[in-house]
Amino acid sequence: MSQTSAPSRPRSGRLGRASAVARREPLATFALLYLILIVLGAVLAPLLATHDPDAQQLMQRFQPWSGEHWFGTDDYGRDVFSRLVYGSRVTLQAALVAVGVSVLIGVPAGLLAGFRRGFLDAALSRVFDGLMSIPGLILALTIVAVLGPGLTKAMTAVGLIFAPQFFRVTRAATHEVMGETYIESSIAIGCAPARVVLRHVLPNVVPAILVQVSVALGVAVSAEASLSFLGLGVEAPTASWGSMLSTAAQTMTLAPNLVWLPGLLIFTVVLSFTLLGEGIRRSLAATGRKAVDE
């Protein structure tokens, strides 16, 4: 009974549905393909990179673009293309850490607050409101000061800052689902609360969280760049897109072109995550309405 009452997705024609979504959301599809390309680049970095990203060749500083150094070299004569490829690993891993932390904190708390309501809901909401009223970067700086510098620690702090948004989205979605008849009936037939939350509530709030994950990944990429730029993230000589901008800023008068590539990569990746998130949101809104009508 409880299994048939939960809305189940049609399982046939996944490919057909995917191509229909792609036609309806060309921008989001393009963004997704671009992100897949970037992730592949990060995974295959050892195969793609033409040089050791940290190998210094002081005789070859600030080389222009060439067949040997596709995107030239930086202030230590390091190959910019190889650093960008390896830097994408660091940047994307950092973004995953931040979003992972915020999902682990925000989603369970949001489920609990939305499911239990009452005092617990009010208390949790106050805590996350308080968290939101500290300027994000100041909070990140405090946590870095306490834990010491290092990218993983800094991105854990960023994850803590994102957590309230995941809490809010999960809580709101849970509230909405709790009003549905199939939740009432599964409580009525005596399902344990944990079972109701995990089997019936969670699957229905996942789409809303997915949208938030995509958007947050974009913001996290940007945050990694800011923190590494300030010298609070990744430590030298490891390349990340942010640390590459940091060195580029110091040698701007000698090699202005070093500023462009890391920034453009950050910009396009952040934009792609945002577009993907909006695309998912719109697609879900479209299919969600249909599911209710059925």
Next chain:
Amino acid sequence: MTRYALRRLAVALPILVAVTFCVFVLVDLAPGDPAAAIAGEHPTAERIAEIRASLGLDEPLLQRYGSWLLDALQANLGSSLANGQAVTDAIGDRLPATLSLVVVAMLITLVVGLAAGLVAALQHGRAADRAITAMASAAIALPPFWVALVLVMLFSVQARWLPAIGYQPLSAGLWPWLSHLILPAAALSLLPMAEVALQFRQAMVTVLRQDYITNAEARGLTRPRVLGKHAAKNAAVPVTTVFAYRFAQVLGGTVAIESVFDLPGIGRLAVTSVLNRDIPVLLGLVAFTTLIVLVINLLVDISYGYFNPKVRT
């Protein structure tokens, strides 16, 4: 109305206490002993204990927080571990640069953001609307400090129109002050500007469809009067929220921007205090910035009550 404002205040104050307490505990959990750090190389155990006692570090946590809070209420945030300067003085010295930066950035945000939003709303669905919406959506994805670097490259290094770094106080003259702020403020305002534009466009499009606008036009009111008096006033409410909500973000954004332009502001102070692990300064900054954000939120809540009497209950 006064009761409503007082009630909002009653919610804001406990948040300030809770936030500072959590940061206080967090800092206390940190590895490393500030007393040992101050004592320098090869200190004796007695010397460290002496410094611990003088800093009050040997008292229990709650008591230390209590005395910090009491001092803070009398505008005494302790003194820097790095140079002994009073934290309030350190913040006060850095405040003019940050305040100037934020004010100029917010002005640019309002003027450009509202103008772009208005044009987009009036051209709803046409090329200008689509161009503005697309540009604003893209601008939200731009990292501000990178925009700052690009602006420095274009307007300072290549064109030499504006200074690349530094700050001049307003007392040095309007142009020296402003010329050092245009580029950083432009970089800082990009994100809130884009959001204000999108938000104002959306609100204006919705409002302009309402019957009372058609009615006002039918009564023969001039276009500027309809837009200004009837439409914009109602569309301003959601924009106020976005504007205020982004204030915290802009305040945080000053950290990276001040580093790019070497502005002696609060953001630079935060970075140096983190690198030096100068806890009293950091704690003071957290309290100070949280207070500002809470005050802004309070003003927004109160303005809500003013615009929309329904929320006062």
